[in-house]
Amino acid sequence: MGLSANGGEPLLSARNVVQEFVVRGHGGVKGGVVQAVSDVSFDVRAGETLGVVGETGSGKSTLARSVLQAPRPKAGSVRFQGTDLVGLKGRRLLEARRSLQMVFQDPFGSLDPKWRVFDLVEEPLVAYGVGTREERRQRVREVLDTVGMDPDVYGRRRPRQLSGGQAQRVAIARALTLDPALIICDEAVSSLDVLIQAQVLNLFERLRSELGLSYLFIAHDLALVKQVSDRVAVMYLGRLCELGPAEALYREPFHPYTVALLASIPSPDPDAPRAQAHAAISGDPPSPIDPPTGCRFRTRCPRAQERCAAEVPEMRELAPDHAVACHFPVERGTALSP
Amino acid sequence: MGAQLPEAEAGGAAATLAVAPTVAEPSARRGWTRNLDIAVPGALIGVLLFLCFVWPLFGTVPKPTGGNILDANAPSFSPGHFLGADQVGNDLWSRLLHGGRNSLEIAFAVNVIGLVIGGLLGAFAAFWGSFTDTVIMRVLDVLIAFPSLVLALAIAQSLGPSKLHTIYALCFFSVPAFARLARAQTLRLRERPFMLAARLAGTRAPRILLRHIAPNILPALVTFGLLGVGVTIILEGALSFLGLGIPPPEPSWGNMIFEGQAVMSAEPKLVLLPSAFLFVTVLAFNLLGDALRARGNTS
Amino acid sequence: MTSGEAPAEVRVEVGTAPATGPLLELRDLRVDFRHGGRTIRAVNGLSYALSVGRTLALIGESGSGKTVSSRAIMGLLPPSATVSGSVRFEGEELLGLSDKAMRRHRGADIAMVFQDPSRSLNPTMRIGAQITEAVRVHARVDRSAARDRALELLKLVRLPSPEQRLHEYAHQLSGGMRQRVVIAIALASKPRLLIADEATTALDVTTQAQIMELLRDLQRQLGMALVMISHDLGLAASFADEVVVMYAGRAVEQAPTRELFAHVRMPYTKALLDAIPRVERPPHTPLPVVAGRPPDLAALPAGCPFAPRCPKAQDLCRETAPPQEEGSPGHRWACWYPCEDAAPPSTLAPGAQPPGGETRWA
Numbered sequence: 001m002g003l004s005a006n007g008g009e010p011l012l013s014a015r016n017v018v019q020e021f022v023v024r025g026h027g028g029v030k031g032g033v034v035q036a037v038s039d040v041s042f043d044v045r046a047g048e049t050l051g052v053v054g055e056t057g058s059g060k061s062t063l064a065r066s067v068l069q070a071p072r073p074k075a076g077s078v079r080f081q082g083t084d085l086v087g088l089k090g091r092r093l094l095e096a097r098r099s100l101q102m103v104f105q106d107p108f109g110s111l112d113p114k115w116r117v118f119d120l121v122e123e124p125l126v127a128y129g130v131g132t133r134e135e136r137r138q139r140v141r142e143v144l145d146t147v148g149m150d151p152d153v154y155g156r157r158r159p160r161q162l163s164g165g166q167a168q169r170v171a172i173a174r175a176l177t178l179d180p181a182l183i184i185c186d187e188a189v190s191s192l193d194v195l196i197q198a199q200v201l202n203l204f205e206r207l208r209s210e211l212g213l214s215y216l217f218i219a220h221d222l223a224l225v226k227q228v229s230d231r232v233a234v235m236y237l238g239r240l241c242e243l244g245p246a247e248a249l250y251r252e253p254f255h256p257y258t259v260a261l262l263a264s265i266p267s268p269d270p271d272a273p274r275a276q277a278h279a280a281i282s283g284d285p286p287s288p289i290d291p292p293t294g295c296r297f298r299t300r301c302p303r304a305q306e307r308c309a310a311e312v313p314e315m316r317e318l319a320p321d322h323a324v325a326c327h328f329p330v331e332r333g334t335a336l337s338p
Numbered sequence: 339m340g341a342q343l344p345e346a347e348a349g350g351a352a353a354t355l356a357v358a359p360t361v362a363e364p365s366a367r368r369g370w371t372r373n374l375d376i377a378v379p380g381a382l383i384g385v386l387l388f389l390c391f392v393w394p395l396f397g398t399v400p401k402p403t404g405g406n407i408l409d410a411n412a413p414s415f416s417p418g419h420f421l422g423a424d425q426v427g428n429d430l431w432s433r434l435l436h437g438g439r440n441s442l443e444i445a446f447a448v449n450v451i452g453l454v455i456g457g458l459l460g461a462f463a464a465f466w467g468s469f470t471d472t473v474i475m476r477v478l479d480v481l482i483a484f485p486s487l488v489l490a491l492a493i494a495q496s497l498g499p500s501k502l503h504t505i506y507a508l509c510f511f512s513v514p515a516f517a518r519l520a521r522a523q524t525l526r527l528r529e530r531p532f533m534l535a536a537r538l539a540g541t542r543a544p545r546i547l548l549r550h551i552a553p554n555i556l557p558a559l560v561t562f563g564l565l566g567v568g569v570t571i572i573l574e575g576a577l578s579f580l581g582l583g584i585p586p587p588e589p590s591w592g593n594m595i596f597e598g599q600a601v602m603s604a605e606p607k608l609v610l611l612p613s614a615f616l617f618v619t620v621l622a623f624n625l626l627g628d629a630l631r632a633r634g635n636t637s
Numbered sequence: 638m639t640s641g642e643a644p645a646e647v648r649v650e651v652g653t654a655p656a657t658g659p660l661l662e663l664r665d666l667r668v669d670f671r672h673g674g675r676t677i678r679a680v681n682g683l684s685y686a687l688s689v690g691r692t693l694a695l696i697g698e699s700g701s702g703k704t705v706s707s708r709a710i711m712g713l714l715p716p717s718a719t720v721s722g723s724v725r726f727e728g729e730e731l732l733g734l735s736d737k738a739m740r741r742h743r744g745a746d747i748a749m750v751f752q753d754p755s756r757s758l759n760p761t762m763r764i765g766a767q768i769t770e771a772v773r774v775h776a777r778v779d780r781s782a783a784r785d786r787a788l789e790l791l792k793l794v795r796l797p798s799p800e801q802r803l804h805e806y807a808h809q810l811s812g813g814m815r816q817r818v819v820i821a822i823a824l825a826s827k828p829r830l831l832i833a834d835e836a837t838t839a840l841d842v843t844t845q846a847q848i849m850e851l852l853r854d855l856q857r858q859l860g861m862a863l864v865m866i867s868h869d870l871g872l873a874a875s876f877a878d879e880v881v882v883m884y885a886g887r888a889v890e891q892a893p894t895r896e897l898f899a900h901v902r903m904p905y906t907k908a909l910l911d912a913i914p915r916v917e918r919p920p921h922t923p924l925p926v927v928a929g930r931p932p933d934l935a936a937l938p939a940g941c942p943f944a945p946r947c948p949k950a951q952d953l954c955r956e957t958a959p960p961q962e963e964g965s966p967g968h969r970w971a972c973w974y975p976c977e978d979a980a981p982p983s984t985l986a987p988g989a990q991p992p993g994g995e996t997r998w999a
Contacts, residue, residue: 055841127540193698198912227914264846266871
């Protein structure tokens, strides 16, 4: 997927990641295997935000957890800052993963309700044995200030005494304590009200420019993903459909699924054409336990043909830095013919 | 702080969480009247504990054993015997208090041991899962499957009656019960994102168990323990009643009832008073346990 | 059609609405809750009117009172709630009706669809049974007629393979399918008003689009009025005839959709519009943000509830709550210093920045 701007290795490099879950029926009998992530490869370059967009069952959250090795993917490699995380355990994994952090969707769920804000934010420092007690205190105060939470006011509070936006700020502060290089945001603003969401998004942007952070930003809201991302990856049922620069992907998508997604967004403009969902996509998503053969989108794709059932489409670069996995991509001026 | 609208606004809405739950502090300041469900049984228990454990140390309470046979069956308010005496002249009031102490000591010991050992076993089983879980839970399943009273009797019978053996016997059913509960609670906790967040922060297993899991499962275990105190007191009473608990002349409410029932028609108070104390104590612990559990469910 | 089947033809007499007056009319609705010794003013004077066959969008964030107001219409509030004002449905006053009287309306005249379909459906009952139950609550029909009606309803909501679905359980269906079933149940007795409370919030965007289109088509077919409750202004823009924006229990702005978006007046509405990420904008566009959080409903400030956060707030705003006034025909707002007509968001060229707004964050 290309090298980073300075020609060096990308910050995060995932190759052929596979993640599966066994579904147990009654009595513990194996009921089926959920193919949550199948052969996904992508890079996150230093200083960039890669957005990952997809609907329920797309595997985007599972992908995030696989990158973090929680749990380890069944196959594939995840190189972070040059080290492959897959296959590392214990202390070595902790060291390699130190600059990789995550912010979760549910701000209250990701904070231990019995802990105080100060201890929550300090936890990574304690776990990694950083600094003296006083130095840790300093760092916690610093980081709380950065996210706009006054440590004297909020430090001793418990999560249930915070609002959703405040709790999410605490989670972000915690992620910042070890001075990470990459933060994975898994639907990090999806459960916040619109105005609070905007506040937190602006915070992410500020951190990006002030601290040079990179993000892997996962969401189902397309407009939201475009707002924060440099490049965007579209996932469907465990596979990557399309990956390219945000502007280009949204303006001229190649994959029929991307087209359908974009057509479904309701626009806050009464004069814009209404969401034409039924023209672009039909039916309901198939089950991830028994995905369609070949291209997984073919059962809902208006352009599907025989080849789509027989052959899994590979990611091919159709425009600069813009790849798509489709046998019959939506044609634009310079698109290659199938 | 944002106020949360009860029921109606919250119905089914999982999506938006911008407004916080109500801050918890005001109720404590607002007054104990709103915590009547905790205050009343709590006060009752406080009084009982004081009477059974503290009062005999300072107050003028005669010894519970070695009474003067000449005082046998003295009626209430006789000189030197606040509530009278039993068939062999022991002061009834004293026996009630000391008996209560014995019963409560056993109940606390059994439930504390159950909470600690059972809690640890259950939490470990859920935390490490797979093999550890299977081994621990199958062993405990076997213990639970035994009818607890019969098992307790068998143990007490084979080891001989004494306070310590009674505790051993009753632990055989408290430990698995707590283990079950701790395991269920820990399993639920494992799914919560903050557990993953703790692991990602680098916290290692022992610290996770100690600082994340323990504080979160403890309230449920303590509530369970309070309800368990009531159960244990009754079980101890049954054991003593059957002659296998605390051996006479050392009093416990159970063996007092046992000895008193022989002369119940003549001196009903020898049965009624320990029964009344037993009843009130168990009721108080049950009410407290229920009140705490109700609060735990709504928080 | 998504399922490849034509929707069943259902004819409904629309003439049951009164000759004059709207289908649903709220006047100065107020709802208070007593909770822990404090009074929470959940709805603080809400008024709107909805005519037959039209769609009204009730837009607001958490705590705005939008859901509580709809529960008040249905008489579904807990006993700790105090309701005042007027809610008239086809001329009949609904507030103060006994539960028995309300039950005649619920489901039959007014139906409700909630956010989470898995919570609205009984996991232990087959789909068919749940629909026939809904049918038979309001109409005396025998089992087989009810079953036919159930099948008809599933076809109406474009559920694929309806005969098979009748025998399935809720967990065997996807989220979108479950929501269709919930809508089918709501439509069982041909209600004239449907209240959809965040009905598509929990669904994927493609499914959401399908469900919204379904609702719109059903409206036309059945002559049904729709109140859609949401936090999503985009949805309102696409599907509603009229929009009511709520904040802290009050309607702060309401207008026909086009008028509202073309001439936003209330700074809160503007803030909402500005804060929504737009696909038209380039990445990393700074979002004009409003600081702070919604007020504590138990301790509402005097004056305008939005004043603590409003970039245009003056002393007057903090002292006295602005009344709702009809500034242009059909367009009401409650603001002392409403926004002027700036270039409306819809005419932004791609890549341009939205005008105005202060970039603060808290």
